[in-house]
Amino acid sequence: MQDLEKDFQDRIDRGEVIEPRDWMPEKYRKTHIRQISQHAHSEIVGMLPEGNWLTRTPTLRRKVALLAKVQDEAGHGLYLYSAAETLGISRDELFEQLNAGKAKYSSIFNYPTLSWADIGIIGWLVDGAAIINQVMLTRTSYGPYARAMVKICKEESFHQRQGFEIMMTLCNGTAVQKQMAQDSLNRWWWPSLMMFGPPDAESTHTEQSMKWKIKLKTNDELRQQMVDVTVEQAKVLGLTMPDPDIKWNEERGHYDFGEIDWEEFWQVVKGYGPCNKERLAARNKAWDEGAWVREAAVAYAEKQAAKRTQAIAV
Numbered sequence: 001m002q003d004l005e006k007d008f009q010d011r012i013d014r015g016e017v018i019e020p021r022d023w024m025p026e027k028y029r030k031t032h033i034r035q036i037s038q039h040a041h042s043e044i045v046g047m048l049p050e051g052n053w054l055t056r057t058p059t060l061r062r063k064v065a066l067l068a069k070v071q072d073e074a075g076h077g078l079y080l081y082s083a084a085e086t087l088g089i090s091r092d093e094l095f096e097q098l099n100a101g102k103a104k105y106s107s108i109f110n111y112p113t114l115s116w117a118d119i120g121i122i123g124w125l126v127d128g129a130a131i132i133n134q135v136m137l138t139r140t141s142y143g144p145y146a147r148a149m150v151k152i153c154k155e156e157s158f159h160q161r162q163g164f165e166i167m168m169t170l171c172n173g174t175a176v177q178k179q180m181a182q183d184s185l186n187r188w189w190w191p192s193l194m195m196f197g198p199p200d201a202e203s204t205h206t207e208q209s210m211k212w213k214i215k216l217k218t219n220d221e222l223r224q225q226m227v228d229v230t231v232e233q234a235k236v237l238g239l240t241m242p243d244p245d246i247k248w249n250e251e252r253g254h255y256d257f258g259e260i261d262w263e264e265f266w267q268v269v270k271g272y273g274p275c276n277k278e279r280l281a282a283r284n285k286a287w288d289e290g291a292w293v294r295e296a297a298v299a300y301a302e303k304q305a306a307k308r309t310q311a312i313a314v
């Protein structure tokens with residue numbers, strides 16, 4: 001066993017990609033099921049805050065773009081559930097965990113979308129944060145996950161741009177529109193920084209995940225990257241960052257920023273955020289109402305299989 005683990009670590013250190021049939025430590029498999037499924041659930045639950053605005057977009061062009069984006073998120077969920085299934089867990093089991101409230105998904109999707117500007121901000125900040133995290137994941141050690149990330153990142157990049165374009169339009173619009181954009185930034189900035197997970201000192205999985213190249217950068221490193229990029233983009237928009245402690249630090253070559261309210265983060269993760277109950281209820285409703293579709297798909301597949309067997313017999 002020790003030899004197998006050493007060989008495995010050597011493969012990782014050489015930069016080799018691990019495939020589903022390769023030997024892997026049980027903890028590596030479990031960590032991937034945990035992370036990939038949390039990621040898949042985030043994509044699916046992440047459709048809800050934006051779905052809330054599909055019937056209320058300001059123009060037809062915005063509606064087409066938002067519809068495409070929300071559908072992309074469903075697609076991302078599907079690639080990721082498929083990647084998780086290669087590790088020996090079934091999709092039904094994963095959905096059961098989500099619907100029962102046992103599985104985690106990103107804290108950010110437990111916040112409400114109160115104005116149209118929130119749709120711009122999700123693209124700009126939430127997809128922006130997702131790209132920073134996921135570009136790293138395209139080089140992660142597990143093949144099916146890393147490959148899924150390549151396509152997802154291309155799509156996230158379009159999502160980020162459509163969000164930034166909405167922000168740009170609002171910021172160049174009337175004073176009320178600009179205020180709407182500022183209010184949205186004020187509400188979403190801190191939760192966006194929380195997306196990267198707890199500070200490194202409190203992150204239970206980072207050390208082992210870095211050794212196995214499941215993570216290539218720590219939560220704090222990625223969060224810093226997000227701050228550095230976003231502060232510059234906010235200048236272009238003419239918005240004020242809702243953090244008086246943001247200041248360029250010449251010595252570090254990065255922006256310093258203020259304290260994150262980790263108490264709020266853990267409350268949201270534990271199920272007490274503003275929309276946790278609403279999100280789970282929506283997922284359960286969709287699951288129950290979709291039962292006839294799943295039954296019809298199985299019945300159709302069985303019919304087709306029976307036809308094929310008959311054709312072979314003839």
Ligand code: FAQ
Nearest residue numbers: 039042043046073105106107130194195197203204205206
């Ligand atoms: N929310 O030891 P760490 C998107 C949990 S996709 C809730 O640091 P790790 C696209 C963590 O699970 C967004 N829980 O954990 C989109 C662990 O609990 P556990 C999702 C969180 O895994 C855009 C505990 O805290 N992206 O946005 C969060 O090493 C727009 C200790 O934490 C991914 O999932 C959180 N924010 O690092 C869709 C990317 N952070 O499992 C729609 C893949 C941490 O022991 C619209 N995931 N926790 O019970 C990752 O890269 C990592 O899992 C991290 C966390 C970096 C999120």
